[in-house]
Amino acid sequence: MKKSFLFISCEEAHHICDKRQYGEATGWERVKLGIRLSWCRITRAYSNRNNKLTEVMQKAEVDCLKNDERDKLKKQFEEELAKHQ
Amino acid sequence: MPKHQLDPNNWIKLYSDYLFNYTITRVNDRVIAQDLVSETFLAGLKSMANFKGEASERTWLISILKRKIIDYYRKINSNKGKAEVRMNYNSDTDAEGDWLEERVADPFDKTAEDKLENLELGDAIYDCLGKLPEKQAEVFKMKTILGYDTETICNELEITASNLWVIIHRARTALADCMQKNWF
Structure with missing residues (x-):
């Protein structure tokens, strides 16, 4: 068995960890990440912090404007701003 | 020289999402939140001359927004008295007598403290997002x-x-x- 088949770099592990936060890591990627997590302290620390960030984002239920909503707001405001300048 | 200055050209870019999040967590309606944010920016523009420069631009806009939100609630509360109160009772006869229990507050629902903590958490997230x-x-x-x-x-x-x-x-x-x- 080739080493690269199961072992991934720290950067790749971080990338998979990021994708996992959005449910976009494949099953095979999750297996490779799991193996890396079992022995790499740095990846484990990154993963814990990443999971915590996802957790607080979900808990806070923050919201923001969609692009079309912001564009509408911007247009309205710029029309008014032009009158003041 | 005032500590802070206003630059309305950057308001939408810098503060629209923050103000929107602040509003929607308090009024729970996307369209109303957008209207209130828009009104806040317009009110800010009109009262720029009153800005003393002691608070940051964002704090000043939030203070205007808070007044807008209070006005909004005052307005809907004054309309409430005029509205007819309707309550839908459960028509299921098997559940007769259970309706009151079904309508008591859910003990697992979010408490006021949870909500306050989440509002503060949202503010902290937006503070950090603003630094990116x-x-x-x-x-x-x-x-x-x-x-x-x-x-x-x-x-x-x-x-x-x-x-x-x-x-x-x-x-x-x-x-x-x-x-x-x-x-x-």
Whole structure:
């Protein structure tokens, strides 16, 4: 068995960890990440912090404007701003 | 020389999402929240001469927004008395007598303290988001807050998927650092 088949770099592990936060890591990627997590302290620390960030984002239920909503707001405001300048 | 100055040209870019989040957590309606934010910016523009420069631009806009939200609630409360109160009772005869229990507050529902903590958490997140480079904040919001899929963001911003993940990685790392200092 080739080493690269199961072992991934720290950067790749971080990338998979990021994708996992959005449910976009494949099953095979999750297996490779799991193996890396079992022995790499740095990846484990990154993963814990990443999971915590996802957790607080979900808990806070923050919201923001969609692009079309912001564009509408911007247009309205710029029309008014032009009158003041 | 005042400590802070107003630059309305940057208001939408810098504060629209923050003010919108502040409003929607308090009024719970997207359209009303957008209207209140829009009214806040317009009121800010009209009262720029009153700005003393003691508070930051964002704090000043929030103080205007708070008044707008209070006015909104005053307005709907004054209309409430005129409205007819209707209550739908359960028509299921098997459940007769159970209706009162079904309508008591859910003990597992969020308490006022939870809500307050979440509002503060939201503010802390927005403080940290405000420190990110514009592009990182934009991609992060689209991906994490609005929940857009990778392809949609890539098409809209004309970036590749690998570009997107690099941006997301940098944004998440910076945010986690910032939240660690301010919240975790």
